[in-house]
Amino acid sequence: MGGATGLVLLQLASFAVASGAANAVACVFGDAARTGGSRFSAAAGWGDSWGIWGMFSAAANSALTARRHMHEFGTTSLQLAEVAVACRRHASLNEAASMREPITVEDHQASRMVVDPLRLLDCCLISDGGVAFIVTSLERARALRRRPVAVLGVGQANSPETIGNPAWWYVPHQETAAQAAYRMAGVAPRDIHVAQLYDNFTISVIVWLEHAGFCKRGEGGAFVEGGRIRLGGALPVNTAGGNLSESYMQGWLHIVEGVRQLRGECGARQVPGAELCLVTGRGMTLNCAAAAVLARG
Amino acid sequence: MADKPLPTITDENRPFWEATRHGELRLQRCRQCDRYRYPIAASCPRCLSLDAEWAAVSGRGRVFSYVVFHQVYHQAFKDDVPYNVVLVRLDEGPFMFSNVVGVGNEQLRCDMPVTVVFERVTDEVTLPRFRPEDNR
Numbered sequence: 001m002g003g004a005t006g007l008v009l010l011q012l013a014s015f016a017v018a019s020g021a022a023n024a025v026a027c028v029f030g031d032a033a034r035t036g037g038s039r040f041s042a043a044a045g046w047g048d049s050w051g052i053w054g055m056f057s058a059a060a061n062s063a064l065t066a067r068r069h070m071h072e073f074g075t076t077s078l079q080l081a082e083v084a085v086a087c088r089r090h091a092s093l094n095e096a097a098s099m100r101e102p103i104t105v106e107d108h109q110a111s112r113m114v115v116d117p118l119r120l121l122d123c124c125l126i127s128d129g130g131v132a133f134i135v136t137s138l139e140r141a142r143a144l145r146r147r148p149v150a151v152l153g154v155g156q157a158n159s160p161e162t163i164g165n166p167a168w169w170y171v172p173h174q175e176t177a178a179q180a181a182y183r184m185a186g187v188a189p190r191d192i193h194v195a196q197l198y199d200n201f202t203i204s205v206i207v208w209l210e211h212a213g214f215c216k217r218g219e220g221g222a223f224v225e226g227g228r229i230r231l232g233g234a235l236p237v238n239t240a241g242g243n244l245s246e247s248y249m250q251g252w253l254h255i256v257e258g259v260r261q262l263r264g265e266c267g268a269r270q271v272p273g274a275e276l277c278l279v280t281g282r283g284m285t286l287n288c289a290a291a292a293v294l295a296r297g
Numbered sequence: 298m299a300d301k302p303l304p305t306i307t308d309e310n311r312p313f314w315e316a317t318r319h320g321e322l323r324l325q326r327c328r329q330c331d332r333y334r335y336p337i338a339a340s341c342p343r344c345l346s347l348d349a350e351w352a353a354v355s356g357r358g359r360v361f362s363y364v365v366f367h368q369v370y371h372q373a374f375k376d377d378v379p380y381n382v383v384l385v386r387l388d389e390g391p392f393m394f395s396n397v398v399g400v401g402n403e404q405l406r407c408d409m410p411v412t413v414v415f416e417r418v419t420d421e422v423t424l425p426r427f428r429p430e431d432n433r
Contacts, residue, residue: 041370043302046336047310051302052424053394055382056370064384068362071407116365116379116402163384163392164334164342169362 002283003198003243004156005029006131006252007290011154013135024136029252034128044285046162058200059123061286063115065169066203070117075206075221077117081108082224083202083237084121084244089230091241093269098125099245122202124243131252133259138297147263148297152187152276155180156290174211174282177289182213185293187276189213192293194261194271195235195278196254199242205229208280209237212291236271251281255292262296301373303422310337312351317423320415324391326352335391356413357430358387365402381405385427399428 001008006029013025033040040058043051050056069075085105091097103121111120141148157176162168182188189212197208206220214235215223223229229237240246240257247253258277260266280291306314316323324333329346333354340347363383369375381402385393397405398414411427418424 039370048304049302050394051371052304053382053396054366054371054374054377054380055394057368059368060364060366060382063364064362067364068407071362113365113367115368161342163394164336164338166392169384
């Protein structure tokens, strides 16, 4: 399920523990995409490859979304830059991040075009690494040395269609996944203190802000302006640097950063008083989405 | 250098590619709910009926979204960059990936009207592409 996999496993593990099927579940991810030379260049398709028309890569799928979002809502490349700059600023405060050199909006605008309208600095990294988290009962977790984090709500939503669905470009199932997580948690977007939003490309953060209810449809571009998603802003997003600047662990590190923020372990990048974190993931040519609401235990 | 990808002609998609070879765009239309569909599929994605016919469409539509490739992801396209890929919404409803020809990439716009043209690639395959259509 691509970039939704970590959250989907969190959901399955939570259900397994809640049902008594398991006492503790280790969810583990590893990738050597960088060493292996992965370029995420495959063409999607239905029957035949879209490569017939030269349509290749994960970047191009998100570039189509970005272009239509720009057309319908007036979203700009400068707003995409705000996302890249915020993630890099956060990564600069994270000793474990791959890319820590701060960037400016001008750096973003000067970076080379990959698939127009997406530039190099709109794209996430390609990384090697591993991530694991352990899910157990809150009672068991409270008996451990570290502060526990509670899974208050989880949701997933998937669409089997691509271009057969007129709304595909806008990935509406993301909203379904986020709403399911909020509903299970009994919280609303305004209750969230910090968010880790899946950022394979900058535009994805803007669309997630809309689908997760932090702003209305079409307002994601304006939302990221003025430092709103930076540390110190109204809704700090991807406080470890995200896929864009920390490491591309396909969303698994978004879960880890959610846990660290809620434990209060983040040092210079800590969001003061963070008690509720939304984590989102998305994968498979835009088709799979998942979300979780985590709480300080 | 690798060749550009071509469609694999099957019993299911042969009517589509035979039509383009003859300069015509034909899509499946569900006999139960009358909807045109694309991508080519055995059943209607709306009503699940297996009963469909191949019917000619206007070949007219609008560019729903477009991108311009600067990165070479496939070596066969090395000399083509920067090239466009568009998502066209046909007047009959379905979306298709394609390319817009006969116009510079900088002149592409979302919602611009386009009409199909046919470009022969091999004896077996003629690709539907689109050109801008004025006066709409």
